[in-house]
Amino acid sequence: MDIVVLVKQVPDTESLIQIAGDGVSIKTDTIKWVMNPYDELAVEEALRIRDTQSGSVTILSMGPKRSVKTIQTALAMGADKAVHLNDPQAEGSDSLATAKILAAALKDIPYDLIIAGQRAVDQDNFQVGAAVAEYLSIPQISQITKEEISDGKIKCHRTVEGAIEVVEASLPALLTTQRGLNDPRYTTLPGIMKAKKKPMETKVLADIGIDPDTVGESNRKVKITALKLPPERGGVTMIDGGSVSEKAAALVSKLHDDLRII
Amino acid sequence: MSEGILVVAEQHNGAFRKAAFEVLSEGRRLADSMNTDLTAVVIGSGIENIAGEPGKYGADNILTADDAALADYNTDAYTNVLAGIVKLKNPALIILGASIHGKDLAARLAARLDAGLVMECIEIQLINDKLIFTRPMYGGKILAELEIEGRTQIVAIRPNVMSIKESNKAGRVEKVDARIGDVNTSVVEKLIEEGDKIELTEADIVVAGGHGTNGDFAAIEELASLLGGAVGASRFAVDEGWRPHSDQVGQTGKIVSPSLYIACGISGAIQHAAGMSTSKNIVAINKDPDAPLFSKADIGIVGDLAELVPAITEEIKKIQG
Numbered sequence: 001m002d003i004v005v006l007v008k009q010v011p012d013t014e015s016l017i018q019i020a021g022d023g024v025s026i027k028t029d030t031i032k033w034v035m036n037p038y039d040e041l042a043v044e045e046a047l048r049i050r051d052t053q054s055g056s057v058t059i060l061s062m063g064p065k066r067s068v069k070t071i072q073t074a075l076a077m078g079a080d081k082a083v084h085l086n087d088p089q090a091e092g093s094d095s096l097a098t099a100k101i102l103a104a105a106l107k108d109i110p111y112d113l114i115i116a117g118q119r120a121v122d123q124d125n126f127q128v129g130a131a132v133a134e135y136l137s138i139p140q141i142s143q144i145t146k147e148e149i150s151d152g153k154i155k156c157h158r159t160v161e162g163a164i165e166v167v168e169a170s171l172p173a174l175l176t177t178q179r180g181l182n183d184p185r186y187t188t189l190p191g192i193m194k195a196k197k198k199p200m201e202t203k204v205l206a207d208i209g210i211d212p213d214t215v216g217e218s219n220r221k222v223k224i225t226a227l228k229l230p231p232e233r234g235g236v237t238m239i240d241g242g243s244v245s246e247k248a249a250a251l252v253s254k255l256h257d258d259l260r261i262i
Numbered sequence: 263m264s265e266g267i268l269v270v271a272e273q274h275n276g277a278f279r280k281a282a283f284e285v286l287s288e289g290r291r292l293a294d295s296m297n298t299d300l301t302a303v304v305i306g307s308g309i310e311n312i313a314g315e316p317g318k319y320g321a322d323n324i325l326t327a328d329d330a331a332l333a334d335y336n337t338d339a340y341t342n343v344l345a346g347i348v349k350l351k352n353p354a355l356i357i358l359g360a361s362i363h364g365k366d367l368a369a370r371l372a373a374r375l376d377a378g379l380v381m382e383c384i385e386i387q388l389i390n391d392k393l394i395f396t397r398p399m400y401g402g403k404i405l406a407e408l409e410i411e412g413r414t415q416i417v418a419i420r421p422n423v424m425s426i427k428e429s430n431k432a433g434r435v436e437k438v439d440a441r442i443g444d445v446n447t448s449v450v451e452k453l454i455e456e457g458d459k460i461e462l463t464e465a466d467i468v469v470a471g472g473h474g475t476n477g478d479f480a481a482i483e484e485l486a487s488l489l490g491g492a493v494g495a496s497r498f499a500v501d502e503g504w505r506p507h508s509d510q511v512g513q514t515g516k517i518v519s520p521s522l523y524i525a526c527g528i529s530g531a532i533q534h535a536a537g538m539s540t541s542k543n544i545v546a547i548n549k550d551p552d553a554p555l556f557s558k559a560d561i562g563i564v565g566d567l568a569e570l571v572p573a574i575t576e577e578i579k580k581i582q583g
Contacts, residue, residue: 013513013533017403026404037514096373121513123399123406126381130337130369139446140337142366145507155450159508160362161279161461165334166451173446179500179514180507221378225394226407230539236546236562247563248573251545254561256581261522261543262467262489 001055001149003046004109005079006102006116006132007039009063009070013121024224035070038117040077040184041177046115047078048182049149056080058109062090062101068200075195076187083109087204092217099131101215104208106136111172113154118143118176133174141167143178264413266299267292268353270344271316272364273306274335280426280464281359283319285419287427288386289357290320295388298354300431301325303347305340305440307333317433319426324433325351327440334449335363341370342443348375350438353414355393360418361463368418378410382420382517384540401513401536421463422519423540460492462509467491468520468541470511472534474527474548474567477504481571482526488578494518494538496528512537526567530555547571 011017012032020027035043046057059074061067062085071082083105090101106114114136116129126142133140145164146157155168156175187195205212213219239250255262269289271282286302293300301323302316313326327343344367348356356371358364360382372379384405385396395408395417410416462468469486470493471479479493486493495505497512511518513536523541527548528534535558538544546559547567556562563570 011400013401013536014531016532017400019404026400095369095379096376099373121401124382124401126365127369127372127379130366131373134370134373140366140370141447142337142369143362158362160335161464162274162454162459164453165449166453167447168450169447178507179510221411222380223409223411224406225409227399228405228407230398230402230405233544233558233560236556236559238556238562238564240564244565244569244573245576247565248570248577251561251563251574252577252581255522255543255545256578259543262578 001049001053001112002058002110003049003055003113003115004058004060004106004111005039005042005046005074006114006128007043007059007061007070007074008036008117008120009033009061009067010036010120010122013037019227019229023226026227033066033070035073036117036120038119038121038177041179041181042115042117043074043077043079044182044184045147045177049113053149058083060102060105060109061085062098064091071200072195073187075198075200076191077185078191081198082200084200084202086202089205089212089216092220093215094220094222095125095127096131096221097215097219099128099135101205101208101210102128103132103135104210105203106132108208113171114174116174116176118178129174129176138172138174139169140174140176141169142176144175145178145180147175264352264354266301266351266353267296267355267357268348268351269300269302269321270356270358270364270367271302271304272359272361273304273309273312276306276309276312278312278315279359279361281361281364281421283426284421284424285357285359286316286319286321288419288424290427290429292355292386292388293320299323301351301353303327303344305332305343313435314433317431318428320429320431321433322431324435325438326435327438329440329442331442331445332440334452336445336449337366337370337447338445339442340367341374343440344371345374346441347438348414356414356416358418360420364418368416372416375414377414377416378412379416379418380408380410381418383417384420384423386417398540401533402517402539403532403536420517420519460490462492462494462511462516463518465492465518465520467522468494468511468518469524469526470494470496470528471499471526472496472528473498475499475504477502479504481568481575485524485571485575488575491520496534525555525559526571528555529553530558
């Protein structure tokens with residue numbers, strides 16, 4: 001079973017996000033960059049499948065030079081090799097262009113299964129996995145919490161509104177992850193040492209046959225025209241003083257009589 | 263020339279999701295301001311008896327794709343059918359609800375049509391004949407305004423954000439020839455969740471617990487059930503195994519926008535706030551007066567939630583008689 005995991009480096013979820021001077025991007029100088037948490041689940045699941053079915057795990061990641069650190073983390077977790085797409089002309093690509101680039105790179109990597117995060121917790125687009133599957137003409141099963149492979153088929157659990165669906169697809173297929181799928185392992189010092197010796201190829205758009213004039217910031221279909229901070233709330237009203245039941249009564253009266261929401 | 267608005271009205275087992283009425287209402291509002299028609303698409307099996315309902319929420323026309331193979335949501339079948347309808351009708355704007363299925367379908371459809379998609383949109387404005395879409399990024403720490411270039415624009419609207427408005431329109435129902443095409447996935451089993459559990463992302467009231475519960479959610483469950491709401495949890499509570507992952511609210515969990523969010527014993531890490539900051543009213547209960555969530559809340563109470571939550575439940579029982 002050859003598995004490719006799509007990995008993206010994103011700001012840590014505890015990072016403070018500030019708008020840059022241009023008004024359409026974020027300040028990156030103070031950000032701590034980490035592996036997208038949903039991709040950690042993807043790497044972990046790939047390693048578990050490889051360890052029971054044999055085969056290989058390849059990390060495919062697009063991003064600037066700093067992404068190497070995240071790729072190294074995936075290799076330190078136990079992935080076998082990596083392909084890093086690093087081309088300044090790809091920067092600022094929207095979801096569809098990103099998926100086109102990844103799908104083009106996947107033409108040179110053998111795979112039976114592709115696993116991606118359900119979304120990257122930067123722009124939260126939920127699009128790249130599905131679009132890669134579409135461009136490769138393979139089935140997708142999104143937001144899975146469990147998988148089982150047998151006889152060239154994969155069966156996945158997915159929690160939807162009010163139900164858990166068990167969805168089956170023929171391989172090759174693309175899965176995206178949901179929390180609950182597994183607990184990603186931590187890297188260990190020996191793992192980190194080994195990762196440095198694992199093969200990592202770096203490619204540019206020309207290597208995978210992508211015309212730079214079809215991707216990148218200037219070719220976005222979805223254009224960011226402004227970033228703004230969410231509106232401030234009106235400030236908190238504290239319910240002070242009195243006994244527990246007086247405080248409770250004051251709250252209920254506010255919600256019921258003033259706000260009429262209960 | 264593309265024209266008209268197409269709305270995908272999501273139904274499960276012969277009943278529309280609340281989100282379907284939200285997208286229809288928003289579609290109607292936009293159709294009026296763009297002076298164009300609103301067409302609803304209903305995909306499923308045995309749906310003729312509900313097919314007219316979108317008319318109540320503003321659909322001029324309703325297209326049904328009714329086929330046994332469409333009984334359960336299926337990425338390939340639904341994308342094929344919807345892409346076929348889009349080809350036929352050539353709409354300028356396609357609106358879906360950003361449910362689990364809606365997001366899956368919107369993303370695949372966007373790639374199929376090579377069309378720009380705005381996911382989890384919370385506001386649409388028409389400014390100088392251009393649609394401006396607003397959506398949260400970075401888990402809600404930032405709001406982005408976006409424009410989509412190209413012949414067809416696709417938007418998936420976050421559940422529970424847009425208001426439902428009735429407006430009786432003709433709602434002419436037309437059954438289309440459902441072109442199901444190649445299908446490589448199938449739902450082999452469906453495990454329905456117990457009872458009448460309210461879906462967190464659709465709930466009007468959410469009562470959530472965190473570290474401060476010490477793992478005891480009984481009082482929170484009672485309060486949520488009394489209010490007809492859903493129970494949510496912080497990442498800490500989920501990591502401790504106190505609640506299932508499906509209850510997690512936050513940047514790596516569910517994003518909720520209820521009318522009322524009651525946070526019990528949740529300190530309010532940035533990543534939790536990301537999941538609930540678009541709630542219309544936020545109540546924070548915490549024994550630590552410096553808990554960061556107080557700064558995100560509308561109403562705060564400092565105190566022991568083990569005492570306060572049952573006391574609130576008692577007070578609500580009084581007013582409910």
